[in-house]
Amino acid sequence: MTTTFDQRVAEALADKNLKLAVERTAGTAEAKRTIAVDAFPDFESARTRAAAIKDHVVANLGHYLQQFEANATAAGAHVHWARTAQEACDIVVGLCKAANAKSVARSKSMLGEEIGLPHALAEAGIGRIETDLAEHIIQLSGERPSHIIWPAMHKTREQVSALFKTSHRNPHVEETIAAMAESARRHLREGMLAADVGISGANFLVADTGAVCTVTNEGNAELSLVPPRMHIVTAGIEKIVPSTGHAVHMLRMLSRSATGAPLSQYTTFYTGPKRAADRDGPEEMHIVLVDNGRTTMREEGLAEMLRCIRCGACMNHCVVFRQIGGHAYGGTYPGPMGAVLTPAFDGLKQSRDLPNACTLNGKCQEVCPVRIPLPTLLRGWREKSWREGLEPASLRSGLGTWAWFARRPRLYRAATAAALKSMRLMGRTGWLSKIPLAGGWTQYRDMPKPAAESFMAQYKKGRRS
Amino acid sequence: MTTPRVALFVTCLVDLIRPQIGFAAITALEAAGCEVIVPEAQTCCGQPALNSGDRKTAEDLARRAIAALEGYDHVVIPSGSCAATIRVHYPEILEHDATWGPRATALAAKTYEIMAYLDEVRGWKPEGVALPATATYHDSCSGLRELGIKRQPRRLLAAVDGLALKPLDGAETCCGFGGTFCVKYPAISNAIVAEKATAIDASGADLLLAGDLGCLMNMAGKLHREGSPVRAFHAIELIAGMGDGPAIGEEA
Numbered sequence: 001m002t003t004t005f006d007q008r009v010a011e012a013l014a015d016k017n018l019k020l021a022v023e024r025t026a027g028t029a030e031a032k033r034t035i036a037v038d039a040f041p042d043f044e045s046a047r048t049r050a051a052a053i054k055d056h057v058v059a060n061l062g063h064y065l066q067q068f069e070a071n072a073t074a075a076g077a078h079v080h081w082a083r084t085a086q087e088a089c090d091i092v093v094g095l096c097k098a099a100n101a102k103s104v105a106r107s108k109s110m111l112g113e114e115i116g117l118p119h120a121l122a123e124a125g126i127g128r129i130e131t132d133l134a135e136h137i138i139q140l141s142g143e144r145p146s147h148i149i150w151p152a153m154h155k156t157r158e159q160v161s162a163l164f165k166t167s168h169r170n171p172h173v174e175e176t177i178a179a180m181a182e183s184a185r186r187h188l189r190e191g192m193l194a195a196d197v198g199i200s201g202a203n204f205l206v207a208d209t210g211a212v213c214t215v216t217n218e219g220n221a222e223l224s225l226v227p228p229r230m231h232i233v234t235a236g237i238e239k240i241v242p243s244t245g246h247a248v249h250m251l252r253m254l255s256r257s258a259t260g261a262p263l264s265q266y267t268t269f270y271t272g273p274k275r276a277a278d279r280d281g282p283e284e285m286h287i288v289l290v291d292n293g294r295t296t297m298r299e300e301g302l303a304e305m306l307r308c309i310r311c312g313a314c315m316n317h318c319v320v321f322r323q324i325g326g327h328a329y330g331g332t333y334p335g336p337m338g339a340v341l342t343p344a345f346d347g348l349k350q351s352r353d354l355p356n357a358c359t360l361n362g363k364c365q366e367v368c369p370v371r372i373p374l375p376t377l378l379r380g381w382r383e384k385s386w387r388e389g390l391e392p393a394s395l396r397s398g399l400g401t402w403a404w405f406a407r408r409p410r411l412y413r414a415a416t417a418a419a420l421k422s423m424r425l426m427g428r429t430g431w432l433s434k435i436p437l438a439g440g441w442t443q444y445r446d447m448p449k450p451a452a453e454s455f456m457a458q459y460k461k462g463r464r465s
Numbered sequence: 466m467t468t469p470r471v472a473l474f475v476t477c478l479v480d481l482i483r484p485q486i487g488f489a490a491i492t493a494l495e496a497a498g499c500e501v502i503v504p505e506a507q508t509c510c511g512q513p514a515l516n517s518g519d520r521k522t523a524e525d526l527a528r529r530a531i532a533a534l535e536g537y538d539h540v541v542i543p544s545g546s547c548a549a550t551i552r553v554h555y556p557e558i559l560e561h562d563a564t565w566g567p568r569a570t571a572l573a574a575k576t577y578e579i580m581a582y583l584d585e586v587r588g589w590k591p592e593g594v595a596l597p598a599t600a601t602y603h604d605s606c607s608g609l610r611e612l613g614i615k616r617q618p619r620r621l622l623a624a625v626d627g628l629a630l631k632p633l634d635g636a637e638t639c640c641g642f643g644g645t646f647c648v649k650y651p652a653i654s655n656a657i658v659a660e661k662a663t664a665i666d667a668s669g670a671d672l673l674l675a676g677d678l679g680c681l682m683n684m685a686g687k688l689h690r691e692g693s694p695v696r697a698f699h700a701i702e703l704i705a706g707m708g709d710g711p712a713i714g715e716e717a
Contacts (some may be wrong), residue, residue: 009650009652009653010652012715013652013653013656014614090500091594150584158493201575210586217522262578319638319639319641319657320653320657323653323656323657354651356646357646357649357653357657358643358646359606359639359641359642359643359644359646359649359654359657360516360606360607360643360644360646361606361607361610361639361643362606362610363606363638363639364608364612365610365638366610377519379515379516381518382516382517382518383520385518386517386518386519386520387518387520391517391518395517395645397517399513399514399522400518402509402513403511403514403519403522403525403526405508405511406477406508406511406526406529407526408508408523408528409505409507409508412508416481418478419481420481429716430711430716431686431689431714432712432716433690438648439651440647440648440649440651441647441648441651441686442660443651443655444651444652444654444658444687444689444690445654445655445658445683445687445689446481446686446687446689446690446714447682447688448483448682448685448686448713448714449716450481450482450712451481451482451483451484453484454480454481454484455475455479455480455481455484455487455488456475456480456487456503456505458484459487459503463488464488464491465488465491465492465495
């Protein structure tokens with residue numbers, strides 16, 4: 001990412017199309033989630049249980065991963081371990097090469113984005129077709145996803161139509177959603193049926209069966225993973241749940257929080273490759289379990305973040321995301337979750353803006369189905385940034401001066417009285433429209449003139465009401 | 466009922482920008498049967514330092530605030546976010562400190578946001594207060610989500626004669642103030658508060674009310690810049706019968 005956060009924000013705020021598109025999707029998701037949650041018998045205790053399931057798994061990760069490996073292997077799958085993004089990509093590319101794959105069909109996976117898999121496949125000269133409709137749009141436009149559930153939420157229908165017309169062999173004629181979907185369907189099915197390898201992520205890994213669970217609303221996972229000779233799964237090690245029953249509980253939380261639907265259209269549990277009696281299915285199944293900093297996150301105070309089931313509710317409800325969209329965050333994961341994850345993946349120095357560009361209003365925590373204390377984790381990054389001297393000098397000295405006086409009540413009163421006097425001189429009315437050192441405020445808003453005398457000074461003189 | 470000795474924590478913004486919020490608080494607390502004391506050693510609760518990541522300063526200011534405020538029956542604050550700093554965050558940030566940790570927890574247990582205190586602890590309602598006006602109420606985030614303040618100000622405002630409360634679309638949505646956020650990321654903050662101002666105007670109310678001066682300054686500042694006629698008050702000013710005076714940004 002060569003641009004700065006401020007540059008990306010300025011670009012996003014100037015983009016009226018983006019604002020409209022984000023508001024449409026996130027606004028609808030917010031409204032539908034409210035209805036779905038209200039209709040849920042006891043959502044609060046379901047959230048508590050979901051958080052407890054994930055905490056238990058994260059605390060006993062080694063145990064469940066071993067159990068998963070044993071059961072997946074017994075079902076005929078091969079389990080691989082990757083410590084880093086690079087290792088994960090090397091394993092996947094190696095498997096594709098061993099299978100002589102010319103093209104792969106990829107079902108949407110945020111982990112794939114996180115480890116840079118599209119790039120690694122391109123480097124290796126392996127053709128790739130993204131089969132999730134939104135990822136397909138992103139692939140055609142050469143962009144990155146801007147949301148984890150709706151990767152192309154920033155694009156309007158008109159933009160998508162133009163893209164399909166220039167990219168599809170036999171594109172839609174009528175400007176209707178149905179005709180556009182049909183155009184994508186024709187295009188994608190060719191790619192899916194021609195693919196040598198199907199690559200997916202995992203919504204859940206079930207320890208006691210060795211199954212991999214994926215959810216989609218388009219059925220593209222099933223179409224991408226069943227016809228090819230090989231199925232490769234890349235999954236973060238925290239995706240594990242103890243049993244199918246636990247997976248089902250998490251599924252109930254996931255789709256309601258993400259789109260407001262009681263369940264996604266397609267939910268599939270893949271357990272091993274094609275068996276002797278099966279008519280369809282891949283001959284080989286490989287599961288790549290990826291750490292990529294997760295163990296470190298657990299050890300460095302971000303264990304609660306490993307509860308995340310990637311529903312996107314935090315970003316749908318975030319006032320900042322709703323204004324700037326996902327690309328401004330500059331990482332794989334946008335919104336509040338991204339503001340916690342990106343510094344862990346990319347380093348705090350490059351991304352110190354993310355945990356700061358948050359009002360700490362707590363809405364993300366209020367809607368998180370696994371009760372991740374996002375504001376607390378964001379504050380944690382701010383503290384680290386402060387300790388490491390990454391915060392701007394102006395903020396450090398400004399706050400330092402304030403704190404120096406705040407520790408000395410008498411001097412504090414004298415200093416603030418002097419400041420009040422000078423501020424009073426700056427405006428003729430009760431409002432100030434230009435204040436030195438507060439340009440960020442007065443560029444957009446007026447500032448009420450401070451009192452002639454502070455509360456404390458008036459109180460000391462005897463005023464009581 | 467014995468008269469509780471209540472320490473009023475004034476908050477730095479109230480102290481410097483709008484002292485009448487402090488005096489309104491005293492008026493209401495006394496009407497609710499409290500003896501009000503304003504401890505002189507108080508300055509700032511440390512929230513700006515805490516939220517900026519300056520943990521050491523935040524802890525230091527927390528210890529000073531605890532020493533200044535712990536000798537009273539209750540501590541009452543006309544701000545949800547400062548009250549939440551003491552109630553929720555002091556015990557967290559001083560948890561590791563064997564001496565100050567327990568003192569932080571004890572102080573947290575007797576610290577209240579003013580409208581929650583008047584309504585829930587004192588069971589009090591304003592009497593003989595009248596203001597013929599329409600108002601809309603913004604639920605400031607810290608008070609709402611960290612302290613559960615929602616019904617209390619509405620119950621108190623309902624007792625003001627002639628005041629009609631109109632619903633605000635997105636009343637629970639952050640106004641974009643966020644302490645230092647609004648000066649660190651002014652353009653994003655502006656985009657957020659611009660939407661808020663539109664919703665406030667659309668409510669059709671004469672007055673905008675809230676329980677936190679920071680949010681009020683942000684929203685009132687935007688409304689004024691946009692030329693909106695909506696006037697802004699801290700809810701406690703109306704509850705204490707001071708709603709007929711100058712609004713935020715109006716000269717006395």
